[in-house]
Amino acid sequence: MIASPLAATTLFHLGPVAITVPVATTWGIMLGLAGGSRLLTRRLALHPSTRQAALELAVDAIATQIRETMRADPAPYLPLIGTLFLFILTANWSSLLPGIEPPTAHLETDAALALIVFCAIPWFGIRTRGLRGYLGTFAEPSLLMVPLNLVETLTRTFSLLVRLFGNVMSGVFVIGIVLSLVGLLVPVPLMALELLTGAVQAYIFAVLAMVFISAVTVPPRPPDKESKAWT
């Protein structure tokens, strides 16, 4: 019998709170990312060293993606989107280390990430367009769409969470099954495929967060140009 992918094993108890394995892995990844960023940005100079140049290249690549997707200045969105992308990518690829299961293969981590996006949408919407402007986006094509738009805010958050969970978890699950059948070398191509899936899912999560946020931050278009694509 294979262990249920919906359950998580408890590592230890911190008072009344049970600390599960995914939570501990998440803390490890957070520590690694935060400590790594702190170390890498410790001595920034005007004439960059190799390390700083590589870092600037990565940050600039993310900023370019945000600018092209959102058609806006990336500065206010870079911390959130960049952190989401880097965290999900690191979490998905953490399965490369033996004995570690990616925390994104558990429903709770993905729910927390989707909740961050769910809260970020009204935050950016109110900040750029004001409360009235943000509430106005719910009635955007016409007033008839208000209930549909309200339902959509919930369903798209849910689909964000289920998409990441389903993709990462199914990869871990398939590798587990193949490992239990043939142990040697056969799972390697599947693990390579899982690396690709992990990168694509991190990218898609970030792009969808950008699309959802830019849907509430762009000023309403003049009504004669409605057939424009949404990205």
Place this chain on the structure above:
Amino acid sequence: MDLIQIASILGAALAVSFGAIGPALGEGRAVAAAMDAIARQPEAANTLSRTLFVGLAMIETMAIYCLVIALLLLFANPFVH
């Protein structure tokens, strides 16, 4: 093994197998259309592939929903104790 368990396993297998058909056809059409568009207009490949990725993720979600339903039936079935 009682009837509910047998029905759950069958339901899970059916959910995944039939739930994969629609998204597979849809993704095939989407990729074919994107290939066609890139062949016609190679300079738009960047925008096209980004939109394609997001669209594929949307389509793929349907198959993932079926997978989650199958897993719920197998591992978190409320009717099996």
